[in-house]
Amino acid sequence: MEQQALPVYILSGFLGSGKTTLLQRLLDHWKSQNLRPAVIMNELGEVNLDGLLVEQEVPMAEMLGGCICCTSRGDLSTELTTLVKKEKPDVVVIEATGAANPLEIVDAVTETSLYQQVELKGLITVVDAAHLLELYRSQQGATYRLMQEQIRCASVLILNKTDRITAEEAEEISAILRKWNAYAEILPAVRCALEPEELLGGLGGVHLDGDSADGGTSERDEEYSGQSAGQQGKAHHTHDHVMAYTHYFKNAVDSEAFEQFVKELPRDVYRAKGIVTFSDTASRFLFQYAYREADFMKITPQGEVPDVAVFIGEHFSAGELRTRLLQLEKRYFGRPAAVKRGL
Numbered sequence: 417m418e419q420q421a422l423p424v425y426i427l428s429g430f431l432g433s434g435k436t437t438l439l440q441r442l443l444d445h446w447k448s449q450n451l452r453p454a455v456i457m458n459e460l461g462e463v464n465l466d467g468l469l470v471e472q473e474v475p476m477a478e479m480l481g482g483c484i485c486c487t488s489r490g491d492l493s494t495e496l497t498t499l500v501k502k503e504k505p506d507v508v509v510i511e512a513t514g515a516a517n518p519l520e521i522v523d524a525v526t527e528t529s530l531y532q533q534v535e536l537k538g539l540i541t542v543v544d545a546a547h548l549l550e551l552y553r554s555q556q557g558a559t560y561r562l563m564q565e566q567i568r569c570a571s572v573l574i575l576n577k578t579d580r581i582t583a584e585e586a587e588e589i590s591a592i593l594r595k596w597n598a599y600a601e602i603l604p605a606v607r608c609a610l611e612p613e614e615l616l617g618g619l620g621g622v623h624l625d626g627d628s629a630d631g632g633t634s635e636r637d638e639e640y641s642g643q644s645a646g647q648q649g650k651a652h653h654t655h656d657h658v659m660a661y662t663h664y665f666k667n668a669v670d671s672e673a674f675e676q677f678v679k680e681l682p683r684d685v686y687r688a689k690g691i692v693t694f695s696d697t698a699s700r701f702l703f704q705y706a707y708r709e710a711d712f713m714k715i716t717p718q719g720e721v722p723d724v725a726v727f728i729g730e731h732f733s734a735g736e737l738r739t740r741l742l743q744l745e746k747r748y749f750g751r752p753a754a755v756k757r758g759l
């Protein structure tokens with residue numbers, strides 16, 4: 417009955433780090449499973465060279481002439497919506513140019529979840545091992561900071577081009593990555609030759625996948641065990657640094673209780689937005705939450721729009737949010753309005 421949310425992956429990484437190489441592998445993998453992938457790609461130049469390299473029959477939306485994060489968020493959101501409606505893919509990858517700040521893309525994808533059943537599954541950052549080391553040693557400029565940001569936001573880090581560094585350098589780089597991102601799994605690779613199952617398996621995780629949220633929260637506080645990536649149970653690598661939890665409501669909620677819930681959101685949730693139906697008002701509401709300020713606006717959505725809320729933040733407990741929201745839904749659902757207890 418319920419429609420399955422469409423998985424979306426963001427692929428980030430510096431220019432030339434190996435994103436297209438990885439994308440090609442992922443596309444082959446999905447196709448071998450008879451799935452229909454689609455790609456949103458953008459390039460800084462006018463011609464999408466990467467697009468030419470990727471097989472033609474994959475539906476592709478291109479955003480040329482600027483990087484995704486510099487075009488407005490709405491554009492990417494619209495692009496994604498159009499692609500989903502037109503192509504009906506089973507999975508979508510957004511390849512960000514080397515210059516894009518992935519947080520903006522996370523925001524655009526979650527924006528789309530308000531109107532479409534899409535779900536951000538993870539953010540994969542490909543790191544060019546040799547280039548990172550060079551930048552780290554010189555520690556300068558905007559490039560360095562952007563690379564840091566891309567690493568910080570990742571749910572999984574691919575340390576690519578390890579054929580171009582020594583074993584000692586690989587260790588040095590892993591330590592740098594760990595320092596910047598204590599949560600993401602680090603997968604060393606040459607030409608991004610990783611098992612897609614292994615790579616994606618660790619991502620379908622607790623935080624980014626609303627419906628599998630329960631059961632995973634206890635892992636949240638576990639310390640990273642420090643093993644080199646890839647060998648040990650992927651089930652334990654569900655920590656994601658920047659994460660989004662998407663909640664589809666099945667019932668209306670009480671407006672005051674919901675406002676209270678938003679007020680009490682954990683500090684690690686820095687952004688939330690959604691559409692809700694209140695049990696005690698006639699209309700539906702769009703709510704926005706940023707930097708501890710909440711805003712509710714009456715709306716009359718055109719067409720079919722689900723009641724949904726997305727929460728973005730850093731390693732918060734998606735399971736806890738989910739439990740609280742389900743409680744809110746139940747509270748109204750399980751209590752007939754007419755029944756008011758007397759004394």
Ligand SMILES: Nc1nc2c(ncn2[C@@H]2O[C@H](COP(=O)(O)OP(=O)(O)OP(=O)(O)O)[C@@H](O)[C@H]2O)c(=O)[nH]1
Pocket residue numbers: 429430431432433434435436437438466513514576577578579580605606607608
């Ligand atoms: N030596 C070496 N070269 C690699 C590796 N992975 C990719 N390359 C090469 O690096 C170049 C860039 O790879 P791409 O996959 O196009 O990188 P990209 O991140 O998509 O690049 P942009 O589109 O510029 O952002 C290509 O020539 C690849 O063949 C690797 O592990 N080792």
